Amino acid sequence: xxxxxxxxxxxxxxxxxxxxxxxxxxxxxxxxxxxxxxxxxxxxxxxxxxxxxxxxxxxxxxxxxxxxxxxxxxxxxxxxxxxxxxxxxxxxxxxxxxxxxxxxxxxxxxxxxxxxxxxxxxxxxxxxxxxxxxxxxxxxxxxxxxxxxxxxxxxxxxxxxxxxxxxxxxxxxxxxxxxxxxxxxxxxxxxxxxxxxxxxxxxxxxxxxxxxxxxxxxxxxxxxxxxxxxxxxxxxxxxxxxxxxxxxxxxxxxxxxxxxxxxxxxxxxxxxxxxxxxxxxxxxxxxxxxxxxxxxxxxxxxxxxxxxxxxxxxxxxxxxxxxxxxxxxxxxxxxxxxxxxxxxxxxxxxxxxxxxxxxxxxxxxxxxxxxxxxxxxxxxxxxxxxxxxxxxxx
Amino acid sequence: xxxxxxxxxxxxxxxxxxxxxxxxxxxxxxxxxxxxxxxxxxxxxxxxxxxxxxxxxxxxxxxxxxxxxxxxxxxxxxxxxxxxxxxxxxxxxxxxxxxxxxxxxxxxxxxxxxxxxxxxxxxxxxxxxxxxxxxxxxxxxxxxxxxxxxxxxxxxxxxxxxxxxxxxxxxxxxxxxxxxxxxxxxxxxxxxxxxxxxxxxxxxxxxxxxxxxxxxxxxxxxxxxxxxxxxxxxxxxxxxxxxxxxxxxxxxxxxxxxxxxxxxxxxxxxxxxxxxxxxxxxxxxxxxxxxxxxxxxxxxxxxxxxxxxxxxxxxxxxxxxxxxxxxxxxxxxxxxxxxxxxxxxxxxxxxxxxxxxxxxxxxxxxxxxxxxxxxxxxxxxxxxxxxxxxxxxxxxxxxxxxxxxxxxxxxxxxxxxxxxxxxxxxxxxxxxxxxx
Ligand SMILES: [Zn+2]
Ligand SMILES: [Zn+2]
Ligand SMILES: [Zn+2]
Ligand SMILES: [Zn+2]
Numbered sequence: 001x002x003x004x005x006x007x008x009x010x011x012x013x014x015x016x017x018x019x020x021x022x023x024x025x026x027x028x029x030x031x032x033x034x035x036x037x038x039x040x041x042x043x044x045x046x047x048x049x050x051x052x053x054x055x056x057x058x059x060x061x062x063x064x065x066x067x068x069x070x071x072x073x074x075x076x077x078x079x080x081x082x083x084x085x086x087x088x089x090x091x092x093x094x095x096x097x098x099x100x101x102x103x104x105x106x107x108x109x110x111x112x113x114x115x116x117x118x119x120x121x122x123x124x125x126x127x128x129x130x131x132x133x134x135x136x137x138x139x140x141x142x143x144x145x146x147x148x149x150x151x152x153x154x155x156x157x158x159x160x161x162x163x164x165x166x167x168x169x170x171x172x173x174x175x176x177x178x179x180x181x182x183x184x185x186x187x188x189x190x191x192x193x194x195x196x197x198x199x200x201x202x203x204x205x206x207x208x209x210x211x212x213x214x215x216x217x218x219x220x221x222x223x224x225x226x227x228x229x230x231x232x233x234x235x236x237x238x239x240x241x242x243x244x245x246x247x248x249x250x251x252x253x254x255x256x257x258x259x260x261x262x263x264x265x266x267x268x269x270x271x272x273x274x275x276x277x278x279x280x281x282x283x284x285x286x287x288x289x290x291x292x293x294x295x296x297x298x299x300x301x302x303x304x305x306x307x308x309x310x311x312x313x314x315x316x317x318x319x320x321x322x323x324x325x326x327x328x329x330x331x332x333x334x335x336x337x338x339x340x341x342x343x344x345x346x347x348x349x350x351x352x353x354x355x356x357x358x359x360x361x362x363x364x365x366x367x368x369x370x371x372x373x374x375x376x377x378x379x380x381x382x383x384x385x386x387x388x389x390x391x392x393x394x
Numbered sequence: 395x396x397x398x399x400x401x402x403x404x405x406x407x408x409x410x411x412x413x414x415x416x417x418x419x420x421x422x423x424x425x426x427x428x429x430x431x432x433x434x435x436x437x438x439x440x441x442x443x444x445x446x447x448x449x450x451x452x453x454x455x456x457x458x459x460x461x462x463x464x465x466x467x468x469x470x471x472x473x474x475x476x477x478x479x480x481x482x483x484x485x486x487x488x489x490x491x492x493x494x495x496x497x498x499x500x501x502x503x504x505x506x507x508x509x510x511x512x513x514x515x516x517x518x519x520x521x522x523x524x525x526x527x528x529x530x531x532x533x534x535x536x537x538x539x540x541x542x543x544x545x546x547x548x549x550x551x552x553x554x555x556x557x558x559x560x561x562x563x564x565x566x567x568x569x570x571x572x573x574x575x576x577x578x579x580x581x582x583x584x585x586x587x588x589x590x591x592x593x594x595x596x597x598x599x600x601x602x603x604x605x606x607x608x609x610x611x612x613x614x615x616x617x618x619x620x621x622x623x624x625x626x627x628x629x630x631x632x633x634x635x636x637x638x639x640x641x642x643x644x645x646x647x648x649x650x651x652x653x654x655x656x657x658x659x660x661x662x663x664x665x666x667x668x669x670x671x672x673x674x675x676x677x678x679x680x681x682x683x684x685x686x687x688x689x690x691x692x693x694x695x696x697x698x699x700x701x702x703x704x705x706x707x708x709x710x711x712x713x714x715x716x717x718x719x720x721x722x723x724x725x726x727x728x729x730x731x732x733x734x735x736x737x738x739x740x741x742x743x744x745x746x747x748x749x750x751x752x753x754x755x756x757x758x759x760x761x762x763x764x765x766x767x768x769x770x771x772x773x774x775x776x777x778x779x780x781x782x783x784x785x786x787x788x789x790x791x792x793x794x795x796x797x798x799x800x801x802x803x804x805x806x807x808x809x810x811x812x813x814x815x816x817x818x819x820x821x822x823x824x825x826x827x828x829x830x
Contacts, residue, residue, distance in 0.1 A: 038716060049401040130594065160822075167431075177625070178625070181625060181761060182757055183757070183760065184760040184761060184764030185764075186767065186768070188762060215482055239740035248622075248742070248746055251746075253744055254628050255581075255582060255738065256580055256582045256739060258826060258830075259626050259627075261628075262822075262823075262826060264628050265622070265628045265792060266626070266627075266633075267625065267630060268630070268788075268792075269785070269788060270630040270633060272631075272767060272788075273631070273633075273634060273767065273769045273770075273771065274767075275768075275769055301538075335781075375422055
């Protein structure tokens with residue numbers, strides 16, 4: 001069989017067949033098309049404004065590395081006029097971030113972008129290792145999830161940056177959509193499909209420029225551009241539906257490669273059919289957005305339990321976490337959390353606004369993060385840690 | 395059997411306290427008779443709602459003694475539709491005995507998807523489906539059973555062929571349809587388009603026979619599969635139309651019905667999906683009107699509160715004994731996977747939900763209850779294949795955000811050639827299934 005000719009330049013030999021539309025392309029055309037499509041997404045969604053400072057949530061993994069590389073390229077090529085900076089979080093788990101942080105540091109040099117690494121100690125006053133020392137390894141998954149969820153927002157805020165971009169790809173989006181269908185969460189289905197979450201009233205808006213990019217193409221892009229990334233194993237075990245939703249997506253993709261994008265399209269369309277959701281145009285910036293949203297979309301990020309903010313069932317597999325002291329506090333904490341959850345429906349903070357789906361959202365009075373409570377979960381956890389520390393010191 | 399016979403082997407039924415409990419309603423051990431009642435009541439509840447709505451739709455201008463409603467049951471010969479027919483048939487029998495005032499006329503229609511050439515014989519051939527139909531007819535004497543061949547789609551008044559690949563009309567009908575399906579880009583496309591054809595024929599038959607409602611045999615489990623399957627095929631906007639009970643938009647031109655036939659195709663016994671239904675209000679303001687504008691056919695899923703395994707248990711009860719009658723298709727959830735290329739999205743979903751049903755049936759019920767709440771929107775223009783509303787604005791936005799490259803980028807020639815002739819009136823899902 002004769003080698004296929006690239007459908008783009010009609011001269012070079014095609015080396016890839018794109019999963020989403022079967023087009024056969026050469027390496028150069030693939031890179032160009034990949035970048036053009038992200039550019040399209042950015043332009044048509046009016047993601048950026050000139051002069052805006054934008055933090056790229058950088059983990060050293062493939063998604064955020066590709067995002068940083070593409071944004072750097074496009075910002076120069078199309079003169080977006082945005083000021084890009086890399087933002088990484090160090091959970092403070094000895095050894096855990098070493099390799100990925102090294103990768104991010106090299107990326108910063110490679111792309112000539114400023115980098116800020118913020119530790120949990122600066123964000124919360126506690127590193128994860130200290131949390132583990134204080135409460136033992138069993139309950140720390142709660143902290144990890146809650147802390148991780150907010151870390152980038154807190155970090156961006158600390159840097160005075162109001163726009164955070166993350167590397168969520170089409171596979172992540174599709175997975176989130178199926179997961180929200182499986183648990184019957186229509187409001188979140190509607191929110192999670194938007195490209196931009198948060199609005200002018202949020203302190204930090206988030207967006208996902210790669211939301212239409214296939215994970216497979218992201219890997220290919222990184223490969224052909226010889227990007228330097230760190231393949232991390234996800235240390236979190238997936239929450240109940242996340243795992244099966246991911247398996248389902250992979251099976252669908254095998255049967256019909258376009259299925260990932262088709263799910264994303266369906267999710268966006270179904271999001272418009274949710275009662276009480278105002279229709280949005282291509283720029284969905286009008287959404288007041290919610291706290292769990294980010295959690296939903298991070299393929300490897302923090303996880304919540306099934307029903308919204310429930311924290312049950314989280315598990316983390318940091319090998320390092322072998323300390324086993326301080327169990328009493330864990331019980332105390334669990335009680336506090338369930339108490340907290342129990343009052344969820346009733347307590348509406350004064351600043352609460354009704355958002356799509358009728359969920360009441362306000363802001364944490366301590367840190368300003370989106371919260372349906374007076375204080376957000378992270379602040380409650382920190383407070384609980386501090387309280388117990390004071391207790392033991394006395 | 396009497397309660398004396400099995401002293402300790404089976405505990406007595408928790409409900410009637412007299413017969414041995416051999417089945418379970420949730421965790422409660424019950425006898426077959428009570429189990430049958432439990433299933434039947436769920437269905438009857440839905441039928442009562444359907445009757446009210448059908449009567450209301452018929453108008454208030456018939457004060458007393460309205461004629462009995464006519465219901466069309468889609469019969470695939472699979473477990474679900476067979477079970478539904480059985481439940482309705484038993485219900486009808488008892489209504490006629492005890493309360494003829496609320497009885498109904500029951501017609502069941504099988505769309506014969508067998509496309510082998512004997513289907514073209516001039517005389518009504520002795521096909522497997524027609525033989526099966528005779529067996530069914532003797533089991534269900536109060537219903538009138540009919541077959542419509544899939545080839546009737548060629549003359550279906552609801553079909554607009556302009557957006558489909560050209561057919562070779564020199565071929566016999568079965569071969570035409572066969573070639574058409576074979577030419578589609580994937581197994582999923584073939585199953586998808588086949589389902590759309592079947593739904594066309596069901597709707598057309600319901601109209602032709604002046605039926606008041608079309609009854610589909612999908613269980614809760616099947617509806618959950620349908621929801622996620624439609625989502626995976628880019629038919630998200632159609633989901634509320636496909637899953638909820640109530641009026642379903644009649645596809646395009648309703649000319650005086652020609653010859654369509656109904657059936658519930660899928661071998662697994664689930665027939666529903668077939669057509670994706672539309673979107674609406676999302677459209678641009680094109681107000682081209684057709685003579686069928688706004689026409690709908692009421693569609694109900696009387697088994698929507700029954701899980702597949704519950705229905706299978708019902709079918710297997712001694713008094714019901716449908717298991718031998720039912721034809722289970724190849725694509726059941728348990729078949730061995732040879733190659734993923736040969737699987738359809740429906741098959742992937744069937745496998746997935748078979749597993750979920752075992753461990754988390756509440757998830758399945760939740761999916762269905764939730765998606766029922768989605769709004770049904772309907773615009774002015776419908777997809778020429780599935781009949782669901784077009785969402786031109788959404789399509790434009792999507793192309794923009796995705797950044798599909800047109801002319802100079804990659805090869806869109808194939809698509810533009812095909813679309814140039816027709817006015818390109820396909821929804822996202824049909825576009826995907828027909829053009830890849
Ligand atoms: Zn090329
Ligand atoms: Zn807070
Ligand atoms: Zn009983
Ligand atoms: Zn369509």
